[in-house]
Amino acid sequence: MPRGGLWAVMAAALLSGALFGFGLALSTMVRPESVLQFLLLKDFGLLLVMGGAAGVTGVIYFILPRLLSGPVLGHHFETHPSHFSARTFVGAAIFGVGWGLAGVCPGPAVAGLGTGDWPLLASVAGILLGAWLQGLFFGKH
């Protein structure tokens, strides 16, 4: 159980997710059309969004563990290493085909619902189905 209890962690996740979702809406990345404009190489805004987000995240990931012994509500700062494996890159290639077709990825598909873009429910249902098929037939922990 994390320090501060379950409710505190859930509130922290809600607040963090809200900042994330606000940023996705502000940058118009909740709109499939915006993502497709980038993928058709007409508007490079997506690179600023991803670069800006990765830059800020990178600074925080780098500095905080050197500054604090642990997070406010937890015991340690987690890491999530990615791996050089066929799964990582075959998966990424398939993910890209889906992203290029739909114009949304797992975050904006959900966040876009908050802007009233109801057809994105089709993407959320699709992502759930895809995640289910992956777990069922290729699941590995």
Next chain:
Amino acid sequence: MFPSGWHQYLAGGVCVGLGVGLLFALTGLIGGVSTMYPSALSLVAGHPFFQHEKFVATRHWRLMYGLGLILGAAVYTVARGRGTVFVTAVPVWRLFVGGVLAGFGARLSGGCTSGHGICGIGSLQKPSILAVLVFLTTAILTAHAARALGGH
């Protein structure tokens, strides 16, 4: 490069980074989004893969994180967007089929635009950086192919 200006992109990206950073500062958790989907499936799918601790034990915060995404975007729409609702013109079949492939691929790859693109690049992980280059390439090719076949 930026026919609609660039400020909103950078400001939005910084907000997204602050969201991921706030989650890390408060809880120490890594805020990739795609794990939320198998985590949500653990509510209904009895298959042992979905009942793994990784999904069940993180379900509470992952679902709240997802709810936060919706709320934050809704706050923007009401406060800054003057309540203007945007409904995509991308055909439903593309949203759905693209979703299936994106969901399958992200889970096989162990991350999506947020997990590899933001958290992975943010922590300078080489497999994530390469994964981002791979999915950007296939996404750009797919979008061009779809347009050539008479799509958006």
